[in-house]
Each structure stands twice: as C-alpha cells, then as structure tokens.
Amino acid sequence: MQKKALFWLFIYAFILFISVSFSIKIEGIAGAFLTILGVLLTLYALALIIIAGKTLKKYAHKEPRDSFIPNKLTNEGIYSCMRHPMHHGIGLLPFALALISNNLVAILAALLALSSAFGFVLIIEEPELIKDYKEEYCSYMQKVPPFSLDLRCLEKGLLALQNRAYIQENSKVALKGFEAKYYDILINVLTFGWYKGFIWQAIKDLGLKKGDYIADFGAGTGQNALLMRQYIGKEGKIVGFEIGKEMQEQFLQKAKNFDNIILEPSSILEEVKQENAFDVVFLSFVFHGFEQKNREKILQNAKKLLKKGGTLAILDFNEFDIEAAPFYIRIPILFLECPLAQDFIERNLQEMLSKEGFKEFEQKVYFKGYLRLMKAKKL
Numbered sequence: 257m258q259k260k261a262l263f264w265l266f267i268y269a270f271i272l273f274i275s276v277s278f279s280i281k282i283e284g285i286a287g288a289f290l291t292i293l294g295v296l297l298t299l300y301a302l303a304l305i306i307i308a309g310k311t312l313k314k315y316a317h318k319e320p321r322d323s324f325i326p327n328k329l330t331n332e333g334i335y336s337c338m339r340h341p342m343h344h345g346i347g348l349l350p351f352a353l354a355l356i357s358n359n360l361v362a363i364l365a366a367l368l369a370l371s372s373a374f375g376f377v378l379i380i381e382e383p384e385l386i387k388d389y390k391e392e393y394c395s396y397m398q399k400v401p402p403f404s405l406d407l408r409c410l411e412k413g414l415l416a417l418q419n420r421a422y423i424q425e426n427s428k429v430a431l432k433g434f435e436a437k438y439y440d441i442l443i444n445v446l447t448f449g450w451y452k453g454f455i456w457q458a459i460k461d462l463g464l465k466k467g468d469y470i471a472d473f474g475a476g477t478g479q480n481a482l483l484m485r486q487y488i489g490k491e492g493k494i495v496g497f498e499i500g501k502e503m504q505e506q507f508l509q510k511a512k513n514f515d516n517i518i519l520e521p522s523s524i525l526e527e528v529k530q531e532n533a534f535d536v537v538f539l540s541f542v543f544h545g546f547e548q549k550n551r552e553k554i555l556q557n558a559k560k561l562l563k564k565g566g567t568l569a570i571l572d573f574n575e576f577d578i579e580a581a582p583f584y585i586r587i588p589i590l591f592l593e594c595p596l597a598q599d600f601i602e603r604n605l606q607e608m609l610s611k612e613g614f615k616e617f618e619q620k621v622y623f624k625g626y627l628r629l630m631k632a633k634k635l
C-alpha cells in the first residue's frame with residue numbers, strides 16, 4: 257500500500273513540477289470550454305474516489321472495520337461496473353485539474369501521467385490481486401472491465417451505499433419540516449410548474465359528482481381538497497385524514513372558509529370507526545410510501561369506509577421498469593424518493609386491489625405513462 261501511495265505521490269509531484277515550470281496558455285472560447293470540462297471531470301473523479309472508498313469500507317472487509325483498505329474481494333456497487341474505480345479517479349484528477357488551468361503543458365503532462373498510472377494498475381496491481389484472490393479474481397476479470405466512463409457506474413455505486421430495505425423506517429411519506437411547510441411550492445418549482453395542470457386534470461378524471469362524500473387519505477396541505485370541492489358542491493363533504501403537523505396547519509388554513517372540508521387528524525393505518533359511509537376514498541402520492549403489509553391495512557380501511565358501489569382512487573406512480581426509464585425519471589425515483597417507491601413501482605397494483613376484493617378497474621395514465629390514476633369499485 258505504501259509503495260502505491262508513493263507511486264501516486266510521484267505522479268502528482270511530477271505533473272505539478274512541469275505545470276509550474278512551463279506554461280502555454282490556451283485562451284478564448286477553447287480555454288473556457290476546457291475549464292468547464294475540467295470542472296465536470298474533477299467532480300466525476302472525486303465522485304469515483306469517494307464512492308470507491310466507501311464501497312471498500314462497506315463491502316471489502318472480512319470483519320467490520322473502519323478503513324477502506326480491503327482484505328476481501330468485492331464486486332458490489334461500483335466494483336460491479338469496473339475493477340479499479342479508485343485508481344480511475346486518482347488518475348483522472350490531475351488531468352481534470354490541468355484542464356481547468358488551461359495550461360497545455362500541464363494537460364500533456366497529466367495525459368502522460370494518466371496513461372502510466374493506468375499501466376501501473378494493469379501491470380503491477382492486477383498480478384498482485386491475481387496472486388491474492390486467484391480464480392476468484394480471474395473470473396471477476398472476465399466479467400468486469402478495468403475502467404469505465406459509463407455514468408451509470410456512479411449510480412450503481414451510490415445505490416449500493418444506501419440502506420434500501422423496503423421498511424417503513426425508510427419511508428419519506430410522512431413529510432416534516434421544510435419539505436412539509438413548502439410542499440405545494442416545492443412540487444411546482446421542481447416540476448417547472450407542470451404539476452399544477454397535471455393535478456387539476458387528475459382530479460377532473462376522478463369523475464366526482466355533486467354531493468359526493470370523500471375521504472382524502474394523506475390529504476397534505478388541502479390543495480387537492482379545494483380542487484375536489486369544485487365538483488362536489490356545497491352538498492358534498494371532504495374529510496382529510498392527515499397526521500403531519502405542518503400539513504394539518506396548512507389544511508386547516510385552506511379549509512377555514514368551507515364548512516364541508518374537515519380535518520381528521522388520525523393515521524390511515526389506524527382501524528377506521530365508520531363503515532359504508534363514503535362515496536370515494538382518494539390517495540394522491542401516498543400509497544407508495546408504505547411497506548406492503550401497511551398498504552394492505554390501508555386498503556382494508558378504505559374498503560370499510562366505502563359505501564357499496566363506492567370508488568377507491570389511487571393517484572401514484574405507474575408500474576414500469578426503473579432500469580430502462582430515462583434518467584430524469586430514474587434518478588429522482590432512486591435518489592429522492594424512498595426505496596418503498598421502487599418496491600411499489602415493481603408491484604402489480606390491480607392484483608393488490610383484487611386481493612382485497614375491489615373490482616371494475618379503470619385507469620388513466622399521465623406523464624408518458626409514468627404516473628397513473630387507478631380507480632376500483634367496492635361492489
């Protein structure tokens with residue numbers, strides 16, 4: 257390990273020496289372009305080094321210990337994508353910094369160092385690993401390339417570092433603090449204003465009638481209740497089940513002028529008291545945030561509350577292959593949403609509802625089919 261550290265120290269010192277001693281500046285648009293490229297490459301190199309170090313710390317030890325120096329072979333996370341992410345990052349870093357400096361001599365020196373570093377990995381590091389891990393390493397070599405520039409390697413690396421168990425403790429559905437206080441604004445800003453039109457359309461698609469009695473499970477700020485009120489008139493009524501303190505406050509504020517919008521400050525997981533009372537039970541971006549046994553409880557509660565012929569309506573993610581989805585869908589689902597969202601997306605909702613006795617399914621999809629309104633009846 258010490259020898260390897262000395263090798264990299266020598267490479268870095270060499271590039272620094274050359275860069276400080278000689279300078280041919282690249283100016284103008286080309287220089288600006290190289291600076292931007294250099295910044296991006298620096299971030300990429302640092303991400304590789306950090307993710308590789310954390311992966312070694314988490315997976316490459318026979319017994320738990322607080323170090324990234326491995327004593328076990330791992331092919332988890334980023335190591336399933338390339339064999340030397342750490343060296344890849346360390347090798348790219350001086351090149352990236354040289355690009356930022358706009359000094360042609362530094363760039364050439366870093367290129368030379370980069371190639372000799374990769375050579376070092378393949379000629380010195382790999383034979384050592386083969387000696388230590390024998391057939392295990394040889395079969396790993398056949399499956400995984402030494403280096404890769406595929407950005408999805410970073411994604412795989414980050415996923416392997418997360419706690420992705422499908423358990424209620426990992427859920428983000430019970431919003432608190434800043435997110436809860438500014439929920440409506442955040443959702444509109446994050447979707448560049450698209451959400452407003454979408455939720456208006458989805459609520460229209462509920463097909464509500466004058467006089468409907470609605471239970472809004474996980475009612476949030478009350479924004480949906482106000483939209484639904486336009487369809488049910490004064491004769492109808494909405495009960496918002498909501499446990500979040502910040503959400504309850506916003507709900508009460510929005511509902512203060514309407515005596516047919518009522519807050520029920522209890523959990524949708526608790527056994528409901530009423531029976532055969534509601535025309536519609538609505539869940540908007542709530543259902544995915546529960547572990548499966550809790551989803552079943554929620555469906556049982558909804559069924560109990562609904563009148564015969566009443567409608568359960570779930571607005572949430574549709575079923576789709578997350579791996580195959582474009583990055584602007586995949587990244588938020590994997591890194592902003594909780595792991596339970598992934599679990600929900602991989603399940604068959606209609607089957608889930610059938611199991612609880614719901615019938616007559618009707619679906620509407622939105623946003624290229626990634627979101628869905630599923631309606632089902634209690635008969």
Ligand SMILES: C[S@@+](CC[C@H](N)C(=O)[O-])C[C@H]1O[C@@H](n2cnc3c(N)ncnc32)[C@H](O)[C@@H]1O
Nearest residue numbers: 429430431474475476498499500503523524540
């Ligand atoms: C993502 S927000 C959606 C809010 C709203 N339905 C909407 O579409 O704008 C999820 C909401 O569910 C609420 N929630 C989470 N767990 C709950 C529970 N067990 N009982 C009632 N509400 C819950 C949260 O406090 C939060 O307001």
